[in-house]
Every structure is written in C-alpha cells, then in structure tokens.
Amino acid sequence: MTRSPAAEPNEESVYAGLVDVDGDASQWAFGAGFDDPLAGVDTTVPAGLDRTDLAAYCLMLGDDALVLAQRLAEWCSRAPELEEDVALANISLDLLGQARLLLARAAAADPRSVPELPPDSPVPAEDALALFRDPGGFRNVALAEIPNGDFAQSSLRLLLFSVWRLALLERLRASADPVLAAVAAKGVAEVAYHRDYAARWTVTLARGTAESRRRTRAGAEAVWPHAAELFAADPVELRMAGAKAGVSPEEVRPACEEVLEEVLAAADLPRPDLAAPTRVRGRAGEHTPALAALLAEMQSLAREHPRGTW
Amino acid sequence: MDTETPGAADWPLYEVFVRGKRGLNHVHVGSLHAADDQMALRRARDVYTRRNEGVSVWVVRSALITATSPDEKDPMFAPSGDKVYRHPTFYTVPDDVPHM
Numbered sequence: 001m002t003r004s005p006a007a008e009p010n011e012e013s014v015y016a017g018l019v020d021v022d023g024d025a026s027q028w029a030f031g032a033g034f035d036d037p038l039a040g041v042d043t044t045v046p047a048g049l050d051r052t053d054l055a056a057y058c059l060m061l062g063d064d065a066l067v068l069a070q071r072l073a074e075w076c077s078r079a080p081e082l083e084e085d086v087a088l089a090n091i092s093l094d095l096l097g098q099a100r101l102l103l104a105r106a107a108a109a110d111p112r113s114v115p116e117l118p119p120d121s122p123v124p125a126e127d128a129l130a131l132f133r134d135p136g137g138f139r140n141v142a143l144a145e146i147p148n149g150d151f152a153q154s155s156l157r158l159l160l161f162s163v164w165r166l167a168l169l170e171r172l173r174a175s176a177d178p179v180l181a182a183v184a185a186k187g188v189a190e191v192a193y194h195r196d197y198a199a200r201w202t203v204t205l206a207r208g209t210a211e212s213r214r215r216t217r218a219g220a221e222a223v224w225p226h227a228a229e230l231f232a233a234d235p236v237e238l239r240m241a242g243a244k245a246g247v248s249p250e251e252v253r254p255a256c257e258e259v260l261e262e263v264l265a266a267a268d269l270p271r272p273d274l275a276a277p278t279r280v281r282g283r284a285g286e287h288t289p290a291l292a293a294l295l296a297e298m299q300s301l302a303r304e305h306p307r308g309t310w
Numbered sequence: 311m312d313t314e315t316p317g318a319a320d321w322p323l324y325e326v327f328v329r330g331k332r333g334l335n336h337v338h339v340g341s342l343h344a345a346d347d348q349m350a351l352r353r354a355r356d357v358y359t360r361r362n363e364g365v366s367v368w369v370v371r372s373a374l375i376t377a378t379s380p381d382e383k384d385p386m387f388a389p390s391g392d393k394v395y396r397h398p399t400f401y402t403v404p405d406d407v408p409h410m
Contacts, residue, residue: 081343082357083356087353197352200348200349
C-alpha cells in the first residue's frame with residue numbers, strides 16, 4: 001500500500017490519517033490502508049479439485065455468513081445500547097465480507113451455480129447468487145436463519161455459530177484451494193472476535209439479574225436444538241475434506257464441545273446436544289419458513305430494480 | 311421495569327484514546343459508557359476503530375482524570391502567552407526531520 005507523504009507527518013488526530021490518503025473520496029466507504037485478502041493469491045482452481053464440489057462447498061460457507069449477516073443487520077437501530085448496535089453491525093459486515101468472497105469463489109469455480117440474468121445485466125456474479133436465488137437454492141444451516149429473538153438469544157446463537165465457524169476456518173487455512181485458504185486466514189481473526197464478544201455477553205447475561213438469567217435460558221432452549229445440524233456432514237463436505245480442500249464438520253465437534261463446555265460452565269447454562277438427530281438439512285436446501293421471509297426482505301430491492309447499480 | 315437492572319446511564323463514563331500508527335501518541339477520540347474496564351475496551355474497539363485506524367486502545371474512567379477547570383484558565387495559562395523564549399523556535403529545522 002503506498003501512502004502519499006502528506007498523510008504521514010503532524011497528525012492531529014488518529015482520523016487525520018484517513019484524510020488525503022491517495023486523495024480518493026472512496027476511502028470513506030472502505031477505509032484507508034486496507035489489505036486485499038486475495039492479494040498475491042493464485043485464483044486458478046487447482047487441478048484435480050472437482051469444480052462443482054468446490055462451488056457447492058463455497059456456497060455452504062458463504063450462505064452461512066450471508067444469512068447470519070442479514071439477521072445481525074436486523075439489530076441496526078434496535079440493539080439495547082448504541083455501542084452494541086455498532087458492534088453487531090461490525091460483526092454483520094465481517095460476515096458479509098466473507099460471504100462476498102466465498103460466493104464469488106463459487107461463481108468462479110462453477111458458473112452454472114449462478115442464477116441466469118440477462119446478458120447485459122450489471123449484477124456481479126456474487127450478487128446474483130445472493131439476491132436472485134430462491135430459498136431452496138440456499139445451503140446455509142438453520143442456525144443462521146432462525147429469528148433473532150431477544151439480545152440474549154442472539155448472543156447464544158452468535159456464540160454457537162462463532163465457535164463452530166472458527167474451528168472450521170482455523171483448519172481451512174490449510175485448504176488445497178488457495179482462495180479458501182486466504183478467506184479462512186482473513187476470517188479467523190474476525191470470527192475469534194465474534195466468539196469473544198458472544199461468550200462475554202453469554203456469561204454476563206446468564207450470571208446477571210433474575211430477568212437476564214431467565215431470558216438467557218429461554219434463548220438456549222430456542223437455539224440449542226439447531227446445534228446438531230452443524231456437525232452432520234453433507235456428502236459435499238466429506239468429498240471436499242477428502243480432497244484436502246474442505247473440513248468435515250464431524251472433525252471439529254470435539255474442539256467445539258470443549259470450548260462450549262468452558263463458556264457454558266462459566267455461564268451455568270445447559271449444554272446443547274451436538275450428536276442429536278438433525279431436524280433440518282440446510283446443506284440439502286431444506287429450510288425453516290424463517291429463511292423465505294428473511295430473503296424476501298433482503299432480495300426485494302435488487303429484484304425490483306434488476307438493472308440498478310449500487 | 312426491572313428495578314434490579316442498572317441502565318447504561320448509571321454505568322461509569324470512560325474516555326477513549328487510540329494510537330493510530332506505531333510510533334505516534336495515543337490521541338483522545340471520544341468517550342463511552344460501560345459497566346467495567348473490559349467492556350469499555352471492547353466497546354472502544356467497536357465504536358472508535360472501525361476503519362483500520364488503531365493499533366492500540368486505552369480506556370480510562372473519566373472520573374479518574376484530574377483536569378484544569380475553566381475558572382483557572384487565566385492563572386494557569388495566560389502568563390505563558392508572552393514568553394516566546396520558552397519554545398525552541400529560534401533555529402531552523404532541516405527539511406528532512408519528520409514529526410516536528
């Protein structure tokens with residue numbers, strides 16, 4: 001990253017460093033001095049890797065992030081505190097960033113996975129995947145799509161999701177697909193923070209007042225039944241794990257159990273049963289009714305203005 | 311209302327200092343309410359370092375800062391107004407000396 005010399009000396013505020021970097025106004029949307037997570041990464045699909053499986057796998061991990069990002073965005077202007085509002089929006093944007101990279105990878109690996117739009121459509125492939133697929137085409141786990149509930153329930157969902165995703169991403173850093181490895185490397189630091197955030201609130205609320213304890217326990221009852229699905233491997237995940245490009249979710253169960261045990265013991269909350277029979281198989285396109293409503297809201301604007309550019 | 315739950319208005323106020331780049335000083339960027347020091351630090355990270363600005367964050371309870379009051383302004387600062395010799399300004403700084 002090159003910086004103009006004017007940005008270096010005599011900073012009066014930490015934000016002064018953002019002004020006049022490259023003299024580009026877009027810095028206010030994207031910040032300054034950011035690293036491209038795919039800089040220097042060879043984006044060709046490695047020989048021997050099944051492109052259809054790679055695309056399907058990227059859709060799974062991308063849809064998990066996209067759908068939960070949308071759920072977290074629903075907290076905007078509604079969180080209990082301004083600071084939590086900003087924190088949840090940050091987490092949402094982290095996940096949206098991961099989703100963008102993963103959906104773009106899915107489109108590059110297998111263009112047939114992208115919904116067909118008119119040839120002169122201005123919509124990029126990852127946006128077409130996010131905004132022009134119907135619920136049955138989504139491959140996210142149900143945990144990502146269930147409604148927010150109250151702040152306690154949202155914290156528990158984020159805890160379970162982050163514990164699981166962090167375990168997956170840590171192992172995905174060694175993926176045979178260089179793009180998946182780069183996305184995972186970027187995501188590990190992000191999701192580690194999400195996990196810390198959710199774990200702190202879980203313990204704080206569970207050990208807080210009688211009312212916060214009651215709400216946290218009710219949240220656990222609503223969220224825990226969706227835990228087992230996270231560790232039920234889909235054939236695509238198993239084949240990708242076999243090709244050393246993916247991670248079998250069965251493999252991360254002991255590590256997740258250990259982390260959850262630690263947090264939930266501190267919170268004095270019941271543990272989820274990670275080996276229970278799975279109710280919904282989101283990896284196969286099965287979803288709760290909540291997903292259709294979520295997508296209707298997320299996709300309505302883009303679908304109303306398919307030629308819009310943003 | 312649950313009278314057992316203290317609202318954020320009852321939480322102490324913290325001042326937030328962020329160091330933007332290695333080698334520069336921490337700078338005051340704002341304040342926030344938090345229940346304890348750790349929550350203050352995490353909220354400061356979320357609220358004040360969203361765009362890659364920070365490499366280090368300090369938080370301190372506002373109540374712990376001893377500050378000059380506006381009433382003291384004249385006795386504290388006015389006498390230094392005419393004492394230009396207190397600053398080393400009577401030589402030229404070479405162009406290639408940074409951070410002056």
